[in-house]
Amino acid sequence: MSGRSKRVASPCVSVCALDENDVCIGCHRTGDEILHWTRLDDDQRRDVLRKVSEREQRSII
Template sequence: MSSTVAQAPQGPPRSIATPCVKVCVVDGATSLCLGCWRTLSEIGGWSGFTDAERAAIMAELPAREARGGCGA
Protein backbone atom coordinates (compact mmCIF):
# COMPACT_ATOMS: atom_id res chain seq x y z
CA MET A 1 0.00 0.00 0.00
CA SER A 2 1.46 3.35 -0.96
CA SER A 3 1.42 6.24 1.43
CA THR A 4 0.60 9.73 0.18
CA VAL A 5 1.42 12.91 1.98
CA ALA A 6 -1.18 15.63 1.70
CA GLN A 7 0.29 19.00 0.80
CA ALA A 8 -1.23 22.26 1.90
CA PRO A 9 -2.65 24.39 -0.90
CA GLN A 10 -0.16 26.97 -2.06
CA GLY A 11 -2.54 29.84 -2.66
CA PRO A 12 -1.86 32.73 -5.03
CA PRO A 13 1.77 33.57 -5.83
CA ARG A 14 3.41 36.26 -3.75
CA SER A 15 3.64 39.58 -5.56
CA ILE A 16 7.06 40.94 -6.43
CA ALA A 17 7.86 44.55 -5.60
CA THR A 18 8.67 46.50 -8.73
CA PRO A 19 9.43 50.14 -9.52
CA CYS A 20 7.63 49.85 -12.87
CA VAL A 21 5.30 52.79 -13.53
CA LYS A 22 4.21 51.52 -16.97
CA VAL A 23 6.10 54.29 -18.77
CA CYS A 24 8.54 52.23 -20.80
CA VAL A 25 10.89 54.52 -22.71
CA VAL A 26 14.53 53.47 -22.92
CA ASP A 27 17.17 56.18 -23.28
CA GLY A 28 19.60 55.17 -26.03
CA ALA A 29 22.63 56.79 -24.43
CA THR A 30 22.25 55.22 -20.99
CA SER A 31 20.11 52.13 -21.75
CA LEU A 32 17.92 53.07 -18.78
CA CYS A 33 14.15 53.07 -18.76
CA LEU A 34 13.06 56.66 -18.13
CA GLY A 35 9.99 55.42 -16.26
CA CYS A 36 11.62 53.21 -13.62
CA TRP A 37 15.37 53.90 -14.14
CA ARG A 38 16.31 50.23 -14.49
CA THR A 39 18.54 48.78 -17.19
CA LEU A 40 17.05 46.45 -19.77
CA SER A 41 18.87 43.50 -18.15
CA GLU A 42 17.47 44.47 -14.75
CA ILE A 43 13.97 44.68 -16.20
CA GLY A 44 14.36 41.35 -18.00
CA GLY A 45 15.77 39.53 -14.99
CA TRP A 46 13.56 41.15 -12.34
CA SER A 47 11.33 38.17 -11.59
CA GLY A 48 14.37 35.90 -11.21
CA PHE A 49 16.24 38.15 -8.78
CA THR A 50 16.18 37.53 -5.06
CA ASP A 51 14.42 39.98 -2.77
CA ALA A 52 17.86 41.25 -1.69
CA GLU A 53 18.97 41.81 -5.30
CA ARG A 54 15.77 43.69 -6.11
CA ALA A 55 16.12 45.79 -2.93
CA ALA A 56 19.71 46.72 -3.84
CA ILE A 57 18.65 47.85 -7.32
CA MET A 58 15.66 49.77 -5.96
CA ALA A 59 17.97 51.56 -3.52
CA GLU A 60 20.03 52.83 -6.50
CA LEU A 61 17.09 54.14 -8.51
CA PRO A 62 16.67 57.55 -6.82
CA ALA A 63 20.31 58.40 -7.54
CA ARG A 64 19.95 57.29 -11.16
CA GLU A 65 16.88 59.49 -11.53
CA ALA A 66 18.64 62.45 -9.88
CA ARG A 67 21.49 62.11 -12.37
CA GLY A 68 18.97 61.87 -15.18
CA GLY A 69 20.50 58.56 -16.11
CA CYS A 70 23.97 60.03 -16.70
CA GLY A 71 26.80 57.78 -15.63
CA ALA A 72 24.69 54.76 -14.85
Protein backbone atom coordinates in the same frame (compact mmCIF):
# COMPACT_ATOMS: atom_id res chain seq x y z
CA MET B 1 0.16 36.40 9.91
CA SER B 2 1.58 34.15 7.22
CA GLY B 3 5.23 33.10 7.29
CA ARG B 4 5.61 34.43 3.77
CA SER B 5 6.23 38.14 3.41
CA LYS B 6 5.32 40.25 0.42
CA ARG B 7 7.99 40.46 -2.33
CA VAL B 8 9.76 43.74 -3.08
CA ALA B 9 7.57 45.40 -5.71
CA SER B 10 8.71 46.45 -9.14
CA PRO B 11 9.28 50.20 -9.63
CA CYS B 12 7.56 50.02 -13.05
CA VAL B 13 5.29 53.01 -13.76
CA SER B 14 4.13 51.80 -17.20
CA VAL B 15 6.21 54.38 -19.06
CA CYS B 16 8.46 51.94 -20.88
CA ALA B 17 11.15 53.38 -23.12
CA LEU B 18 14.91 52.93 -22.92
CA ASP B 19 17.14 55.95 -23.42
CA GLU B 20 20.50 55.99 -25.23
CA ASN B 21 22.13 54.54 -22.07
CA ASP B 22 19.73 51.53 -21.94
CA VAL B 23 17.93 53.02 -18.91
CA CYS B 24 14.14 53.17 -18.79
CA ILE B 25 12.84 56.74 -18.68
CA GLY B 26 9.93 55.60 -16.48
CA CYS B 27 11.42 53.39 -13.77
CA HIS B 28 15.15 54.15 -14.20
CA ARG B 29 16.14 50.47 -14.39
CA THR B 30 18.52 49.21 -17.05
CA GLY B 31 17.30 46.81 -19.70
CA ASP B 32 19.10 43.95 -17.93
CA GLU B 33 17.58 44.87 -14.55
CA ILE B 34 14.10 44.85 -16.12
CA LEU B 35 14.76 41.56 -17.91
CA HIS B 36 15.99 39.77 -14.78
CA TRP B 37 13.66 41.37 -12.18
CA THR B 38 11.40 38.34 -11.73
CA ARG B 39 14.42 36.10 -10.98
CA LEU B 40 15.98 38.39 -8.37
CA ASP B 41 15.59 37.70 -4.67
CA ASP B 42 14.46 40.53 -2.40
CA ASP B 43 18.00 41.56 -1.43
CA GLN B 44 18.95 41.83 -5.10
CA ARG B 45 15.76 43.80 -5.80
CA ARG B 46 16.60 46.23 -2.99
CA ASP B 47 20.06 46.69 -4.51
CA VAL B 48 18.44 47.52 -7.88
CA LEU B 49 16.08 49.96 -6.16
CA ARG B 50 19.06 51.75 -4.55
CA LYS B 51 20.62 52.11 -8.01
CA VAL B 52 17.27 53.27 -9.42
CA SER B 53 17.09 55.97 -6.74
CA GLU B 54 20.60 57.18 -7.59
CA ARG B 55 19.79 57.29 -11.32
CA GLU B 56 16.54 59.10 -10.66
CA GLN B 57 18.31 61.75 -8.58
CA ARG B 58 20.94 62.27 -11.29
CA SER B 59 18.22 62.68 -13.93
CA ILE B 60 16.59 65.52 -11.93
CA ILE B 61 19.77 67.59 -11.79
